[in-house]
Amino acid sequence: xxxxxxxxxxxxxxxxxxxxxxxxxxxxxxxxxxxxxxxxxxxxxxxxxxxxxxxxxxxxxxxxxxxxxxxxxxxxxxxxxxxxxxxxxxxxxxxxxxxxxxxxxxxxxxxxxxxxxxxxxxxxxxxxxxxxxxxxxxxxxxxxxxxxxxxxxxxxxxxxxxxxxxxxxxxxxxxxxxxxxxxxxxxxxxxxxxxxxxxxxxxxxxxxxxxxxxxxxxxxxxxxxxxxxxxxxxxxxxxxxxxxxxxxxxxxxxxxxxxxxxxxxxxxxxxxxxxxxxxxxxxxxxxxxxxxxxxxxxxxxxxxxxxxxxxxxxxxxxxxxxxxxxxxxxxxxxxxxxxxxxxxxxxxxxxxxxxxxxxxxxxxxxxxxxxxxxxxxxxxxxxxxxxxxxxxxxxxxxxxxxxxxxxxxxxxxxxxxxxxxxxxxxxxxxxxxxxxxxxxxxxxxxxxxxxx
Ligand SMILES: Cc1ncc(COP(=O)(O)O)c(C=O)c1O
Numbered sequence: 277x278x279x280x281x282x283x284x285x286x287x288x289x290x291x292x293x294x295x296x297x298x299x300x301x302x303x304x305x306x307x308x309x310x311x312x313x314x315x316x317x318x319x320x321x322x323x324x325x326x327x328x329x330x331x332x333x334x335x336x337x338x339x340x341x342x343x344x345x346x347x348x349x350x351x352x353x354x355x356x357x358x359x360x361x362x363x364x365x366x367x368x369x370x371x372x373x374x375x376x377x378x379x380x381x382x383x384x385x386x387x388x389x390x391x392x393x394x395x396x397x398x399x400x401x402x403x404x405x406x407x408x409x410x411x412x413x414x415x416x417x418x419x420x421x422x423x424x425x426x427x428x429x430x431x432x433x434x435x436x437x438x439x440x441x442x443x444x445x446x447x448x449x450x451x452x453x454x455x456x457x458x459x460x461x462x463x464x465x466x467x468x469x470x471x472x473x474x475x476x477x478x479x480x481x482x483x484x485x486x487x488x489x490x491x492x493x494x495x496x497x498x499x500x501x502x503x504x505x506x507x508x509x510x511x512x513x514x515x516x517x518x519x520x521x522x523x524x525x526x527x528x529x530x531x532x533x534x535x536x537x538x539x540x541x542x543x544x545x546x547x548x549x550x551x552x553x554x555x556x557x558x559x560x561x562x563x564x565x566x567x568x569x570x571x572x573x574x575x576x577x578x579x580x581x582x583x584x585x586x587x588x589x590x591x592x593x594x595x596x597x598x599x600x601x602x603x604x605x606x607x608x609x610x611x612x613x614x615x616x617x618x619x620x621x622x623x624x625x626x627x628x629x630x631x632x633x634x635x636x637x638x639x640x641x642x643x644x645x646x647x648x649x650x651x652x653x654x655x656x657x658x659x660x661x662x663x664x665x666x667x668x669x670x671x672x673x674x675x676x677x678x679x680x681x682x683x684x685x686x687x688x689x690x691x692x693x694x695x696x697x698x699x700x701x702x703x704x705x706x707x708x709x710x711x712x713x714x715x716x717x718x719x720x721x722x723x724x725x726x727x728x
Pocket of ligand 1: 402494
């Protein structure tokens, strides 16, 4: 589908944002943005979005591969979703428990076989925070295991050992988890382990199994890496948790509804005790939820915890979710196959550039998600492999795409929607080739600038 905006062609200068607005933003918004994921080397201020495009203050349109950091799986301006929200606004914006909320919870427990209960909240961070609190209260244990580089939002205590808030800088390692690989415990009873390393997790369980309330992970690490678990790894983690009375939490905030209707647990055929979802479920409206088995959710269904939150279960967000689910269910397998085809086209384009130009540009791809690397350890199957990538190069090449009409986040994460087309992907690859060549020319002699 084409954007209804006319394509005004290539940009003729580098002025991507109104200088005045950028200055005003810097003076009154923390760091000039409301979310660090929007930071770029040049401020970019957008006035609107339609279809698979966004528009900046100078009227330039860019093919959008950021998609609001994931929620806009159906692209911008989906009429079915917007009509559902408009209709709900006419019936009331916020008033109490409502039929659609109950119906959505029922629908979700059908989609996720492991889930008996659903708790609606407003953001992914709130959902992961709630899941950990529920797991601690249910198991009456306090230790939580997370994995290197996995991002679970920006709330305590999970916001450690993640690079999500530093688009191009060095990884900020929490001082207490410098030796993350050896699972040193840190304040708030969090241990950090290497993902895809069952030996390390097993040793930790041997030492401290009676203290471990939960293991939380991105089953498909998408915030950095876009990696599949090694065969058998998730199953082994599942077994360790079951044997030790520990709850397994999947953070599917980015993967949920994007990699499959049933998310990563459907794709990988491993069931968590609790999972959290957000982003794509409500096409840009703030909705997140925790889903879990009766046993795992005991502390919040009949135990000491009480659900709370003024906006939780907001009728407008719930109606957006119903409409989004209608579309995803109608599209079914073919919708996800099409997304995967587009994703593969991007990855193949990257491989072609690498081969033809002899440059260490690498892509990991899972369905509609592609992560770019520059000179990483290949194959990239762990956080450490990905961290060998030259992130400054990825940021420069990704940001350089703006000159070629495509908006990609500086961390090189390319997100696709159902409105992206083969032609758009081909333009993206042409732009990527040009941007890569420019970076290599400007940095010739730099690390991995071209292969021998
Ligand atoms: C895997 C994962 N967990 C949690 C979060 C936090 O979600 P939110 O930004 O809605 O708080 C994100 C956001 O990018 C995410 O990708």
